[in-house]
Amino acid sequence: MHLIKLELNNYRRFEEALIEFPDGVVGIIGNNGAGKSSLVEAIAWVLYGNDVARSSKEEIKRLGASPSEVCRVILDFEMNGDNYRVVRELKGVSNTADAALFVNGRPQARGVTATSKLIDKTLGMDWKSFLVSFFARQRELNALTEYQPAKRIEVLSRLLGIERIESAIKKLRQDKRDCQTKLETTRGFVADVVQLQQQLQLKQKEQEELKKQISQKELQLKLAKTEFARLASEFELLRSKKENHNRLQKELEIKQSQLKDIEVQMASLQKDKEEVLRLIPSQEELKPYLDRHSQLLTQLVEQEKLKQKTSTRKSVEEQIKAHQDFLKQDQQRLQALQSDLILRPGLEKDLAELNQRFIHWEQELDASQKQYNLYSAQEKSFSDQVRKLQKQLRHIEELGPESVCDQCLRPLGKDFEQIKSHFQQELDQLNSQAKTAARQRDQHFQNIQNAKLEGDKLQKQKELSQSKLNQLEQAAEEKDNLERRVLQSVQNLENFQKAYQELGTQPYQPEVHQKLQEELKQAEAKKQQYLQVSERIKTLPQLEKKLQELEQRRNTLAEEQNRFTNSLEQLKFDPAEFQQLESELEQQRQKLHQSELSLKDLRFTEMTLA
Incomplete structure (x- = not known):
């Protein structure tokens, strides 16, 4: 491997x-x-x-x-x-x-x-x-x-092929014993030579006799084969005739079945034709209902129109009343709006005056704000100068009379008090100016607060006037819309009144409408019955055509049936004759087979004797 x-x-x-x-x-x-x-x-x-x-x-x-x-x-x-x-x-x-x-x-x-x-x-x-x-x-x-010794020997023997050699040796030993047994058995059956020669002569005579029997059997077998061939030929002819007979018989049965089906169809069609012919008088009786059906349909259409007109007239009446109500409400609202709009010019004038006052107020407030800022700056400047002088004065007091002037570098000496007095005068003057500026600043601050209150008051008056004016503008717009809607309502009302007059006053009678519907239902049933009868009568030409076709087909099948019947009569097939010949052929086949077996037995016996 x-x-x-x-x-x-x-x-x-x-x-x-x-x-x-x-x-x-x-x-x-x-x-x-x-x-x-x-x-x-x-x-x-x-x-x-x-x-x-x-x-x-x-x-x-x-x-x-x-x-x-x-x-x-x-x-x-x-x-x-x-x-x-x-x-x-x-x-x-x-x-x-x-x-x-x-x-x-x-x-x-x-x-x-x-x-x-x-x-x-x-x-x-x-x-x-x-x-x-x-x-x-x-x-x-x-x-x-790990295998046991016996198992290990078995495995190694199989792997090395020793197992096959040992098996062959066992078979050879068995063959030797079988041959010895056969030899001993054969020796017991060997006879005397003279006795064998006598037996040979007897067997030769039997062989001669067998040859004669074989010749006779061969002749009989030849005759049997000839007779079997003749019967087989006759049987084949008769079997062919039987097949033709069966084929013709089957075709005849088919034609008979087809002829029967056609007759059934013709009977059914003839029955349908008779039923259709009986329906012709009924068609004439039902024909007047067609005109009545058309008249009823026309009358029902008129009733439906009256019903629709009545419903429409009622709807138009409701529309007229609704438009009249709406028109009245709109006219009342229009009068109220016209009364309110009379105040509009006065409000516009008041609002213009308020706007002028508000502009003047803004100018005054701006001027007061500027004065306030000016005096606030002055007050701050004076305060800063006061603090600066106070600081210088404290510095001089800390230095004393013996100190040196920062500017001229001379001792202060006797000028010390004079310098202090001068600084104090300037401080008093600056404090006075600062207080004056503070009073002016506070005065203008109060003016600003008062002006703001006045401005708020003016703003509220302005907003109120503007709100009233906006409402009047909306009222004016609403008035214009109402005037257009009133005109449209008047036109619609005239149209509805005109349509109401055109609808007329002819009354709608439900009981007459219902009666016509019931009559139409009966007439509809008669009409459907007439249409069904008419459709059935229309099939009469087709039924007659089918009957003619089936009649022709029936005649054709009858002719074919007669032709097959004549062919069967001309064939002259006899089932009894066929069965008898088939039986004779089978007997001859058995006889032939028996002769062949007998001949084989004789030849086997001859071969055994030889």
């Missing part, structure tokens, strides 16, 4: 792998967990299936493969000049196993069981022997040594 190629799909950790084995020793090198053991195990698994796997079949399929993907291993190897291919698969969600074996490209086994049996037979070992001989899993190299 020489490995050629190994192909893996979704087996263990291999999604796809293809390995070609070169000649010589092959080594597989890789890190732990790279899949070396899985590759070697795949060879055992493809040959023997799940029995040699290290785990259950659920763990053989690659982790991450979808249920629709197939776990497959294909092994190609050569043995004794033949090329083998083994395919083993796990399919579907339940990992259903399947296998196949091909030899020289031709399928030899399909299915797990058949493939495994053929593998066992081809390799001469089952999976257990394979595991302890050619294939050893990790940590299982001592499996063969």
